[in-house]
Amino acid sequence: MATQFIGLMLAALIVSQAFTFLISIDGYTRKFDAGVKADFISRAASVTRLLEALPAQSWEQALRASEGSYLRYWLSDREPVDANAWRVGALAQLSRPLDRSVDPGGKLGWAGSPAPRLPDADDVATANAEDPWVIPGPYLWMLTRPTKVLRFSGSRGYGYRTQLDDGRWLNAAFYQHDKGGLWTSRSLMSLGFTALMLALIGVFIARRIARPLRNLATSAEAFGRGQNLPPLSEDGPEEIKRTAQSFNRMQCRLQRFVEDRTKMLAAIGHDLRTPLTSLRLRAEFVNDDDIQRKMISTIDELQSMTEAAISFARGESVREETRVIDLEALVGSICDDQSDLGHPVRHVEGAKTKYRCRPDNLRRAIRNLVENAVRYGGEANVYLRHTASAVDIIVEDRGPGIPDDMMEKVFEPFVRLETSRNRQTGGIGLGLSVVRAAARQHGGDISFANGAAGMQAVISLPREGCVEAASEPKNYLWRLEKRTRPGYSAQASK
Structure with a gap:
């Protein structure tokens, strides 16, 4: 339950975060692009004012000093009218290495990397083919000098142009190679901490619910x-x-x-x-x-x-109080008592089996089966058999068996297969009723089957009653080779 509860909570967290991401990503992208565009135009305006304050022979040096990993400035003699042609030229300018004064070793290259990640020329030429030069809004451009801007490589790049006092045109190009994202290390750390807290809360709640349910299941069993x-x-x-x-x-x-x-x-x-x-x-x-x-x-x-x-x-x-006993010893004591009375009863010893039961009730049931086997089958062979789900108490005899149509009726009170009225030979007819009642009170049952060489009765007790696992009987395989029994059954009730 704890695993399922935690899984559902984490699944709900992931789904909610995914919906939040899908809802926020569009607004985040727009705000990010607007901020980048505003910063680019502000930098371009600052450089334009700088050039206005410097002599013309110093402009080239000032432009090279103002360039950065994502930004290039250059002067042109003619007005850049064709937007697509300007975009291709801007890509060439972005490919140009930084000036030696900015990158003395000549190793940083574009964006501080020896292998800059530039957009493809065809993509630059086609991505914004329909976008012309536009005049920026007054809240972005504070100078009186007229200017125009454009976008290239989708929304990752921006261009700028304005005419200077000497008639030349100042151009600027900016390319943003990484737009960032919502899933940063900080956000992932926050998400992981939230998931951990939800998991701890889920374990606490699941245990609080599962503990009384587990107690209820144990008590019901x-x-x-x-x-x-x-x-x-x-x-x-x-x-x-x-x-x-x-x-x-x-x-x-x-x-x-x-x-x-x-x-x-x-x-x-x-x-x-x-x-x-x-x-x-x-x-x-x-x-x-x-x-x-x-x-x-x-x-x-x-x-x-x-x-x-x-x-x-x-x-x-x-x-009767339930307590832990050695089931093998209980069966052995019953067989010893019957042997002391002169009855042909044989106990095949096996491993010690600690079992939680009501021993007097179970003793009465086993004794009834052994006495039936001796009375109607001439002998009784008793042993324990361990399976994956049960501990079987098996009583074998060499009797004629029980007819198939009487297999269920023999459990009814006062039903006897022995037709005489003599109580010394036929009994009252409650023997197998007592056996079934005892087996079912322990959560098990009794089953019969007829074999060619005799009969067997099997009291199957649930393995949950075992206190510790028992090993296989020492002579169990030898016994199977010594005597092959094709079926299992029980004798008629007293």
């Missing part, structure tokens, strides 16, 4: 992973302040909604215990043993489903 965060600071510009207030209200409402739902389910579960207990007592008085057994079994199933639903809802809303 963390809240999406189920973390309980304090309210955002409601400061900054008015729009950012209102956004932070809206986010805080949304977070509070969602938390209240989850709490109210959990309380409602807990109340329902508590209220159901009384009629279920009453039904169980009444079932004890049934004389038919077969009917009594079926009734008690049904009551037990209802009670188990109620308790599981309450536990599931409470588990989703529990406020």
Whole structure:
């Protein structure tokens, strides 16, 4: 944001300066030309008065002493009537080196340069072909002696003629090789200083706007992973302040909604215990043993489903603190616990991975997948895989897999692929619902795929939760060569 803001400000500065330059350049050129013309005529008038005060034999010496790098004087016997012919002759006079008294070494040449930059003769002859001799205004020429002036080489040169007392004509030619410009070193320095100040102001403003937006994005990401965060600071510009207030209200409402739902389910579960207990007592008085057994079994199933639903809802809303753990160690501890129970669970060790999560919630999800793999696939192989965008927890088994049309349905509560009514083999049907809820609360998800040699379940967690980068597992390549698994999937829920 800071880069874009500064870029836009500098672009606006450049565009505004360009428009100012385009608007000012015409007026600047006119004023500059008018000033040069006035100065030239004033110098010519001074030289004319000087010649009037000197004897005629000293005129040539006085004219040579009055010449400069851009200025030449000469005398002619005839009146210069043809303006174009005079311009060509003026170019020849401008090419003449300065007098030795002005340039003793004879090295300066025209305009103080050994290689003077004079206009082309053809350009001088054609640039002002239609411009005749004109009488200067009275505010420019203060003498009573009549005179005329003209322009040559566009507006870069000026000519002058007047008749002296002895009948000869005084001529003067001035050529301006550099008209100057608005973009001087001083103006460029001023523009650079302005751009620097605008850039500093832009950085300050952009950071003031971006800081609360960055905090909002971080809080939204963390809240999406189920973390309980304090309210955002409601400061900054008015729009950012209102956004932070809206986010805080949304977070509070969602938390209240989850709490109210959990309380409602807990109340329902508590209220159901009384009629279920009453039904169980009444079932004890049934004389038919077969009917009594079926009734008690049904009551037990209802009670188990109620308790599981309450536990599931409470588990989703529990406020477990987020902390940094070693994800590799967490997975290894789950596999060790299952191995201690005699289950065929193998953990492929990898690099230490520091991850920010809610470990109890994640432990429950991984344990459900491992138990499903053992129950329905006969074994479980668990390892971590690091990708550019995620950290994957992979659970492999050799089970028959999940039908494609049931891939999504197995996440629904109380959906079981095991068709028996036995809770010991089929469970309640909330196992994968718990796994998906835990994965999504951490900002990730779970995916399945069936393979030729078995199944895989992949819990993908966002890499943003990693505290430090982890290297590749030591035996990961060996494992790929040892066992090729064409697909990924998960087992049926409990």
